[in-house]
Amino acid sequence: MLDKLRIPERHYLHEGHSLRSWLLTKDHKRIAIMYLMSISVMFFIGGLFAVGIRFELATPQGDFVTADTYNKFFTMHGIIMVFFFLIPSIPAVLGNFLIPPMIGARDLAFPRINLLSLYIYWIGGIFTIYAMITGGVDTGWTFYTPYSAAGSNSHVIPVALGIFIAGFSSILTGLNFIVTIHRMRAPGMTWFRLPLFVWAHYATSLVQVLGTPVIAITIVMLFVERAFGFGIFDPARGGDPVLFQHLFWFYSHPAVYIMILPALGVTSELVSTFSKKTIFGYSFVAFSSLAIAIFGFIVWAHHMFVAGISTYSAMVFSFLSFSVAIPSAVKVFNWTATLYKGAVSFETPMLYAYGFIGLFAIGGLTGLFLATLGLDIHVHDTYFVVAHFHYIMVGGAIMGYLGGLHFWWPKITGRMYNNFFSKVSAIMVFVGFNITFFPQFVVGYLGMPRRYHSYPDEMQVLNVMSSAGATVLGLGYVLPVIYFLLSLRRGRVAGPNPWGASGLEWQTQSPPLTENFVEIPIVTGEPYEYDHVPAKESHLV
Amino acid sequence: MTIFGIPIFPDQASTFAKDVDTLYFFILTVCSFFALTVAILVVYFGLRYRRKREGQTGARIEGSLPLELMWSVIPTVIAMVMFGWGASVFYHLRRPPDDAMHIYAVGKQWMWKFQHLEGQREINELHIPAGRPIKVTVSSEDVLHSLYFPSFRTKIDAIPGRYTELWFEASKPGTYHIFCAEYCGTNHAGMIGSVTVLEPQAYQAWLQGGGEGGTMAERGARLFEQHACNSCHLDSGQGRGPSLKNIVGTTVELTDGNTAVVDDAYLRESILTSQAKIVKGFQPLMPTFQGLISEENLLALIEHVKLMSPQASTASGQPAGATPSPNAPKPPARPGEKKQ
Numbered sequence: 083m084l085d086k087l088r089i090p091e092r093h094y095l096h097e098g099h100s101l102r103s104w105l106l107t108k109d110h111k112r113i114a115i116m117y118l119m120s121i122s123v124m125f126f127i128g129g130l131f132a133v134g135i136r137f138e139l140a141t142p143q144g145d146f147v148t149a150d151t152y153n154k155f156f157t158m159h160g161i162i163m164v165f166f167f168l169i170p171s172i173p174a175v176l177g178n179f180l181i182p183p184m185i186g187a188r189d190l191a192f193p194r195i196n197l198l199s200l201y202i203y204w205i206g207g208i209f210t211i212y213a214m215i216t217g218g219v220d221t222g223w224t225f226y227t228p229y230s231a232a233g234s235n236s237h238v239i240p241v242a243l244g245i246f247i248a249g250f251s252s253i254l255t256g257l258n259f260i261v262t263i264h265r266m267r268a269p270g271m272t273w274f275r276l277p278l279f280v281w282a283h284y285a286t287s288l289v290q291v292l293g294t295p296v297i298a299i300t301i302v303m304l305f306v307e308r309a310f311g312f313g314i315f316d317p318a319r320g321g322d323p324v325l326f327q328h329l330f331w332f333y334s335h336p337a338v339y340i341m342i343l344p345a346l347g348v349t350s351e352l353v354s355t356f357s358k359k360t361i362f363g364y365s366f367v368a369f370s371s372l373a374i375a376i377f378g379f380i381v382w383a384h385h386m387f388v389a390g391i392s393t394y395s396a397m398v399f400s401f402l403s404f405s406v407a408i409p410s411a412v413k414v415f416n417w418t419a420t421l422y423k424g425a426v427s428f429e430t431p432m433l434y435a436y437g438f439i440g441l442f443a444i445g446g447l448t449g450l451f452l453a454t455l456g457l458d459i460h461v462h463d464t465y466f467v468v469a470h471f472h473y474i475m476v477g478g479a480i481m482g483y484l485g486g487l488h489f490w491w492p493k494i495t496g497r498m499y500n501n502f503f504s505k506v507s508a509i510m511v512f513v514g515f516n517i518t519f520f521p522q523f524v525v526g527y528l529g530m531p532r533r534y535h536s537y538p539d540e541m542q543v544l545n546v547m548s549s550a551g552a553t554v555l556g557l558g559y560v561l562p563v564i565y566f567l568l569s570l571r572r573g574r575v576a577g578p579n580p581w582g583a584s585g586l587e588w589q590t591q592s593p594p595l596t597e598n599f600v601e602i603p604i605v606t607g608e609p610y611e612y613d614h615v616p617a618k619e620s621h622l623v
Numbered sequence: 624m625t626i627f628g629i630p631i632f633p634d635q636a637s638t639f640a641k642d643v644d645t646l647y648f649f650i651l652t653v654c655s656f657f658a659l660t661v662a663i664l665v666v667y668f669g670l671r672y673r674r675k676r677e678g679q680t681g682a683r684i685e686g687s688l689p690l691e692l693m694w695s696v697i698p699t700v701i702a703m704v705m706f707g708w709g710a711s712v713f714y715h716l717r718r719p720p721d722d723a724m725h726i727y728a729v730g731k732q733w734m735w736k737f738q739h740l741e742g743q744r745e746i747n748e749l750h751i752p753a754g755r756p757i758k759v760t761v762s763s764e765d766v767l768h769s770l771y772f773p774s775f776r777t778k779i780d781a782i783p784g785r786y787t788e789l790w791f792e793a794s795k796p797g798t799y800h801i802f803c804a805e806y807c808g809t810n811h812a813g814m815i816g817s818v819t820v821l822e823p824q825a826y827q828a829w830l831q832g833g834g835e836g837g838t839m840a841e842r843g844a845r846l847f848e849q850h851a852c853n854s855c856h857l858d859s860g861q862g863r864g865p866s867l868k869n870i871v872g873t874t875v876e877l878t879d880g881n882t883a884v885v886d887d888a889y890l891r892e893s894i895l896t897s898q899a900k901i902v903k904g905f906q907p908l909m910p911t912f913q914g915l916i917s918e919e920n921l922l923a924l925i926e927h928v929k930l931m932s933p934q935a936s937t938a939s940g941q942p943a944g945a946t947p948s949p950n951a952p953k954p955p956a957r958p959g960e961k962k963q
Binding site: 144149150153220221222224226228229232233234317318320322323324357358359360362363364365366387388389390393396397400401404407408411412414415416417418419421422423424425426427428436439440443444447448450451453454455456457458459460462463464524527528529531532533534535536537538540541543544582612613 | 629630631632633642643646647650651654657658661662664665668669672673674675678679680681682683684685686687690691694695698699702703705706708709710711712713714715716717732765766767769771773774776777778779780782783784785787800802803804805806807808809810811812813815895896899913914
């Protein structure tokens, strides 16, 4: 049966081959592909800076690059990875491609705005790359004042403007998703029949729309402070440098949930599909996404426990921070329960889902250490924090992104990638990641502060472990680029539903038609109904 | 603690270190339990319920309210224990005892400058006695820094324009790291130093050496004259500025009808931006000293002003209104310091 599968003659990739047909497209799938290429370039650049960082830290002396160069390395690494890779990653690529077919729509609600968001992202990226080429910026991705306002001699303004501009791209994507999910669902696709991937994106979009304007305002304030000397953050003129931190984290903490929530959504899809079983506690998993999005807005000052905030406000923010842990834990328990009495198979996407659960659990649990006031005083601003947020943002978000990409690659391209190498890559990423970042918990508790160009000799062994692990991790990331590209020509034809998954997106051909469906489907069943309806026909009348 | 000679756990050199580490191991145990439980279950279920044939599907289990409640409520209770324990350790960390010995630290790109009340000044090195609570008041001359003593398990940000403080009681003589934990520009990684904890006698001996220029307050008194503060702030109260005698800890009335408590922050503001708050009955005649006086000299000056208020507690750096205590040592004889 498999060799009878053919790539259909008509599909979205064949709808014109000219550059113009891509640059002026309104097809959410083509826009997603262009996002995929753009963020891959950004990931590569951000990764190069990480290579520089780990190379420098292999020895305790600052001997590979100068202190200024090193400071620019970690700053550019953070800015590019956070604002130009992680935030757009799953929503702009997988969300863009999949939300319409998942809910039975032909496109997003505002196809032109979708294209506009991509152009805005590019313009923001160009500002940032311009600043990088002309000398870079050295404030750290957090831009703390007064250093960013008056201390630094680097290109703060162009980079800040780049982030300001890219923020609008994120707002527009979020807005588009919210309207689409509200208005474009196929007949019968009720809220509680939505795939959990869509719920996660709905929660993410709320954060994007509500949070991003705050970072935009903050950047404008930093701009007028630096360019015109307004004094908002300058204590000599009655300003307050700590105010910047409040404003910055009011966005940047929720931004962590922009990165991780979609990955949680992907994992729910993967765990259910590869257990051939409905998700355990659907509504708890769905609402925990919303809970995380909402609680995420009221915990920002846990980044500031040693920044001179009062003892009692620190206690309030510590208490609230623990509240985020509960919905996160609920998700992990529900995934575990989903596996119980499932029919589990370990295809590559499932390996990523397993890796995700492991890394997200460690990342989430170490968050408890940081939310605990008495302990945070010691580990704040050390490598313990660096390890924690990499477990969430790299271990979690990138595992989710790669898992999703491996899962939907046959849908996106119509072809399968190499099975063996993709499994090798999943294992390398998991193992390499742990060798890289686990020692950082130890060296952090030992007291090594973050953003250090050189460090005391006794901390070398742990740092060498990190650098060695980063090599494995880096290779694990390069491998998919190779087999994904090879699969485009040589990959086995996947057919509409190679995993036997239940979602609507699998009921249409691979790659899909530009209009996604010949006829808009009518949904009659619950999501993830694997047990009594053959997957192929579920949801379709 | 070391493994194969590689340190993997920092020295426990303060009374907090034990509290913080105990809390750490408690959370580590709880988290390891949850992580292992999930890991074992996930792997076990994956193997036990492995798909055996094509087309096999899982059992129809949609969820369970009791289970959901159980794994929401139990983690909530555990999280509240962590919160409460953490908050109580933190509360202790934030409350210096009244009899703490006082040291001033100023962060500056890229060094830590320490001043002892007795007049000793150190850069990137700090000498302190073991077995005595020590309060460090921290400020910054330029950007944010963070004064971090990993072996004492405490840190606090140095914030320009503001005084912050931390305290600890070193328990074990030795030499330990001082780091700057808040990124502060080019040589952030070079803003490190060492704190030497001495036995009390050894510390007294150390105090004997150095300290030219007298105590901090004496240096402050000279600055008071150099900057001509004494030409307006007469003790009699007849000068163009208010008398500074016995004002620390009092509440003053301002021309705009508000009141202000005279503490470190008020004195600092009144010197640097003298027009901000004008005491009732006086003209805004005082020049601003912003940019004209270094953070260290400012601290010395404030120390001098505090000595003009012998009734108020010398435990400065706190809201003065909160500190006066009958047991507080009276200047100039600070406990066990000036006698030698």
